[in-house]
Amino acid sequence: RAAADRHRPAFHFTAPAGWLNDPNGLTQRDGEYHLFYQFNPHAPVHDRIHWGHAVSTDLVNWRDLPIALAPSEGPDVDGCWSGVLVYDGDTPTIVYSGRHGDRELPCVAIGTPDLVEWTKLDVNPVIPSAPPGVDITAFRDHCVWREGSIWRQLIGSGIRGKGGTAFLYESPNLRDWTYIGPLLVGDGAAGEPSAPDWTGTMWECVDMFRIGDDGSAHRDVLVFSAWDDGVTHHPLYWTGRYESDRFTPTALHRLDLGGRYFYAPQSMRDESGRRLLFGWLQEGRPNSAAVAAGWSGVMSLPRVVTPAPDGSLHQSPAPEVDALRAEQLVTDSHVLSGDPVHIVSGDELDLEMLLTIPDGGSVTIVLRASDDDEERTTLHLTRQGDHAELSLDRTRSSLDAEVDASSRAGRVPVDDDGSVAIRILVDHSALEIFAGGVPLTTRIYPTREDALGVRLSGEGVRARVCAWAMRPTAREAVDVDGAAA
Numbered sequence: 001r002a003a004a005d006r007h008r009p010a011f012h013f014t015a016p017a018g019w020l021n022d023p024n025g026l027t028q029r030d031g032e033y034h035l036f037y038q039f040n041p042h043a044p045v046h047d048r049i050h051w052g053h054a055v056s057t058d059l060v061n062w063r064d065l066p067i068a069l070a071p072s073e074g075p076d077v078d079g080c081w082s083g084v085l086v087y088d089g090d091t092p093t094i095v096y097s098g099r100h101g102d103r104e105l106p107c108v109a110i111g112t113p114d115l116v117e118w119t120k121l122d123v124n125p126v127i128p129s130a131p132p133g134v135d136i137t138a139f140r141d142h143c144v145w146r147e148g149s150i151w152r153q154l155i156g157s158g159i160r161g162k163g164g165t166a167f168l169y170e171s172p173n174l175r176d177w178t179y180i181g182p183l184l185v186g187d188g189a190a191g192e193p194s195a196p197d198w199t200g201t202m203w204e205c206v207d208m209f210r211i212g213d214d215g216s217a218h219r220d221v222l223v224f225s226a227w228d229d230g231v232t233h234h235p236l237y238w239t240g241r242y243e244s245d246r247f248t249p250t251a252l253h254r255l256d257l258g259g260r261y262f263y264a265p266q267s268m269r270d271e272s273g274r275r276l277l278f279g280w281l282q283e284g285r286p287n288s289a290a291v292a293a294g295w296s297g298v299m300s301l302p303r304v305v306t307p308a309p310d311g312s313l314h315q316s317p318a319p320e321v322d323a324l325r326a327e328q329l330v331t332d333s334h335v336l337s338g339d340p341v342h343i344v345s346g347d348e349l350d351l352e353m354l355l356t357i358p359d360g361g362s363v364t365i366v367l368r369a370s371d372d373d374e375e376r377t378t379l380h381l382t383r384q385g386d387h388a389e390l391s392l393d394r395t396r397s398s399l400d401a402e403v404d405a406s407s408r409a410g411r412v413p414v415d416d417d418g419s420v421a422i423r424i425l426v427d428h429s430a431l432e433i434f435a436g437g438v439p440l441t442t443r444i445y446p447t448r449e450d451a452l453g454v455r456l457s458g459e460g461v462r463a464r465v466c467a468w469a470m471r472p473t474a475r476e477a478v479d480v481d482g483a484a485a
């Protein structure tokens, strides 16, 4: 691993080279998972986006396949933007946003059974314009499903002066679409952009699904990424009920306390019925640093989403991630008092902790800390009854003054006995934290070679800690159109 590449993750998926953003077209077929993604194979910048493609049988070791979609003369000449893959009978079909100038319109491509080769329809774009008479902020990204014999689709958008929205359409054949109306309209135009639950002026990557059994526990979920005028804010979700062409919300939630560092997520139901979620871990360093490194963007680890007791969603890394544990380094119990306890060192780690925190008490977890603490990333949990305030401090994560050092904070649930289950995946610059089923994802760029320490401190806090060294994922590349490293 070259020094310039010390930030490149070892067990998260990254593009072979160039730029990666959103996960697209998530599918499992005959046991194989397919991950497509927004990809610029030519440079680590967002420009003339293609669909990259990788397959896996275990969700963690991926094999690169040739580029699935590339911009070509016509409605997607400037990019093949985000979308989904559905099966029309046995015919794999991609619905994506073709970019032409600054317009995006829905396009369709048909695939070979192995999902490797794709043919765009001559009739693209399949919807020639956004709904007439509505002053919109944007019109892109797709969520497509079947209701009986008809197809339905949501397209992300925003109504000027009101807020983000998702427009609902239906079709008998995925080609001819009839506009139905807005599923739900947000109030972002009147909201406060700095609030962590601001719904934005446009909803990117809308994704709707039903979760839980069909009894009283089930809920409908509408995920979107709040966007405004070129700025990616954060992913949110509404829980509620989808019925009679409308979504009636019960509550709005933050999908990830890391905000824009887990952006544009897409979910899928796999063959075993699990709801899996992937998101884009965007960079927190300047473009020039990504250009020098030759790559940009990390795909999250797969997450399993289940209903949480309080009506929200519980997220945790898919159990397949456990297969990447190479060696157990630590299994320990501590009663924390005063001085920090050194737990383990590493930049490819899986940490599992069960913390029991007295009411009003707090615990500090330090990650990627240099021996003298000059560089360190600090997580802080303060218990207040049945919840804890989780905060992330990146002001000392890196000596490099150019990287983002903004803080994050939010609420996580605490069990009746005062305990919180924590899972932390450290993978060079990628950091995925789960506390009581609530994720906080971020990126950090330590410069010092000894910035590897994990330490714990608190007062009267009981901690059970396990730590594993992770195995870099196997990667078998094929020629993805001259893009292979």
Ligand code: FRU
Binding pocket: 021, 022, 038, 049, 081, 082, 083, 097, 140, 141, 204, 205, 263, 264
């Ligand atoms: C979200 C997004 C989508 C768009 C794609 C373009 O990150 O902006 O709205 O389809 O990325 O790459």
